[in-house]
Amino acid sequence: MAKKQSRPAAEINASSMADIAFLLLVFFLVTTTIDVERGITVRLPEWSEEPPENIQINQRNVFSVLVNAQNQLLVRGEPANVDELRERAKEFIMNPLKKADLAEFPNAAIISLKNDRGTKYGTYIEVYNELKAAYNELWYEESQTQFGEHYSDDLPKAKKDKIKAKIPFVLSEAEATSYGEESK
Amino acid sequence: MGKFQKKRGDTAPAISTASLPDIVFILLFFFMVITKMRETELKVKVQMPSATELEKLEQKSLVHYIYIGRPMERFQAIYGTAPRIQLDDSFKTVEDIPLFVENHKQTVQPALRPRITSSLRVDGEITMGIVQDVKTKLRKIGQLKVNYAARRGVNKKAQ
Numbered sequence: 001m002a003k004k005q006s007r008p009a010a011e012i013n014a015s016s017m018a019d020i021a022f023l024l025l026v027f028f029l030v031t032t033t034i035d036v037e038r039g040i041t042v043r044l045p046e047w048s049e050e051p052p053e054n055i056q057i058n059q060r061n062v063f064s065v066l067v068n069a070q071n072q073l074l075v076r077g078e079p080a081n082v083d084e085l086r087e088r089a090k091e092f093i094m095n096p097l098k099k100a101d102l103a104e105f106p107n108a109a110i111i112s113l114k115n116d117r118g119t120k121y122g123t124y125i126e127v128y129n130e131l132k133a134a135y136n137e138l139w140y141e142e143s144q145t146q147f148g149e150h151y152s153d154d155l156p157k158a159k160k161d162k163i164k165a166k167i168p169f170v171l172s173e174a175e176a177t178s179y180g181e182e183s184k
Numbered sequence: 185m186g187k188f189q190k191k192r193g194d195t196a197p198a199i200s201t202a203s204l205p206d207i208v209f210i211l212l213f214f215f216m217v218i219t220k221m222r223e224t225e226l227k228v229k230v231q232m233p234s235a236t237e238l239e240k241l242e243q244k245s246l247v248h249y250i251y252i253g254r255p256m257e258r259f260q261a262i263y264g265t266a267p268r269i270q271l272d273d274s275f276k277t278v279e280d281i282p283l284f285v286e287n288h289k290q291t292v293q294p295a296l297r298p299r300i301t302s303s304l305r306v307d308g309e310i311t312m313g314i315v316q317d318v319k320t321k322l323r324k325i326g327q328l329k330v331n332y333a334a335r336r337g338v339n340k341k342a343q
Contacts, residue, residue, distance in 0.1 A: 017205040023211050025211055025215065030214055037241045039238060039331040039332050040238060040239070040331065041336050043330070044323045044330055046323065047324045100338050121306050121308055121310050122233040129237050132237040133236060153294075176312060176313075178313070180311075181311070
């Protein structure tokens with residue numbers, strides 16, 4: 001058996017490795033888009049063929065918001081501005097002064113949103129955002145008074161559920177009217 | 185005493201760059217993992233509205249995108265200027281949505297399917313009509329989790 005020739009292993013020059021890795025790195029840096037996608041999450045109601053049952057709801061518990069094709073708002077039968085929507089919705093839900101025409105209890109309050117097929121999508125989102133903001137602010141305040149904590153995604157689910165049981169998010173969207181539909 | 189004196193070389197030792205590739209590779213892997221290639225080319229103009237009450241979309245593999253907007257100028261000769269729906273890479277109609285959603289569903293593990301979200305990326309300037317049709321279609325096929333994509337806006341109250 002021939003004795004193995006012991007030879008020092010040739011060193012591989014690795015200095016260009018960094019260059020290659022940098023090249024790849026730059027490529028991925030350029031192609032990467034770190035935009036966290038955000039949006040307003042909604043849960044659509046389930047579809048049913050039957051017409052909805054006619055449930056009698058006390059009118060004082062309904063906060064109706066109508067948006068027409070000219071992007072004008074009608075809140076509880078009166079013209080209104082988007083800017084005042086949030087405060088009005090909050091007052092309606094909590095009814096701190098126990099007014100006779102606002103919601104009996106926060107969990108009886110129903111917000112009804114109805115838009116036209118000609119309503120601008122941007123306006124619809126603005127209105128929806130304000131209504132959602134009203135609830136978010138109420139949840140935040142409730143969380144502060146009940147637990148002394150910020151309302152956030154990190155709040156334990158049990159606490160969240162407790163807050164939401166007191167102030168549930170009820171936003172019902174009616175079938176859109178079609179007065180101002182854009183011609184195709 | 186002289187015994188322990190340090191031997192000094194004539195020149196300063198070269199800094200070893202042998203670990204440089206390792207560092208760069210770590211960075212490289214980081215970017216490779218977080219990268220998601222843009223696979224759709226927008227054919228409709230989508231300028232999303234801004235909002236404040238936003239939630240993050242959790243897992244990108246559980247999201248499919250429905251783009252709604254007016255066709256870009258180069259497509260207007262063929263497709264007109266009325267708002268259109270874009271799914272994946274082509275113009276589609278409301279009728280194509282069920283198949284599109286179903287195809288996406290097949291790529292997701294059954295256990296995760298209830299968490300599939302439809303991200304509606306809609307131009308702020310178009311009217312609700314077509315959005316309403318899409319929403320109705322999604323409700324009919326039981327795809328109820330919807331996200332209206334929006335840019336982060338300034339809180340009105342904070343102003």
